[in-house]
Amino acid sequence: MASKxxxxxxxxxxxxxxxxxxxxxxxxxxxxxxxxxSSGGKAIITNGKIVKELE
Ligand SMILES: [Zn+2]
Structure with missing residues (x-):
């Protein structure tokens, strides 16, 4: 599970x-x-949306 x-x-x-x-x-x-x-793992997006993922 990579963090980014x-x-x-x-x-x-x-x-x-x-x-x-x-x-x-x-x-x-x-x-x-x-x-x-925070969820203890991957953050939960609560408002807005993901537009890009950076490596
Ligand atoms: Zn805003």
Missing amino acids: FIVVKCECGNEQNIFSHSSRPIDCKVCGKRLAS
Whole structure:
């Protein structure tokens, strides 16, 4: 199970790089919405969508 960075596009239009296996929640830097929640493994995208996966 490889860890990597993913680009998530928020509902507000902001695109943000996040760690795919982040151990803590990640909020949008622009509007503050929760982009991803920690699940103990792969982060769960809660708002917006994945637009790119970076190796
Ligand atoms: Zn946002």
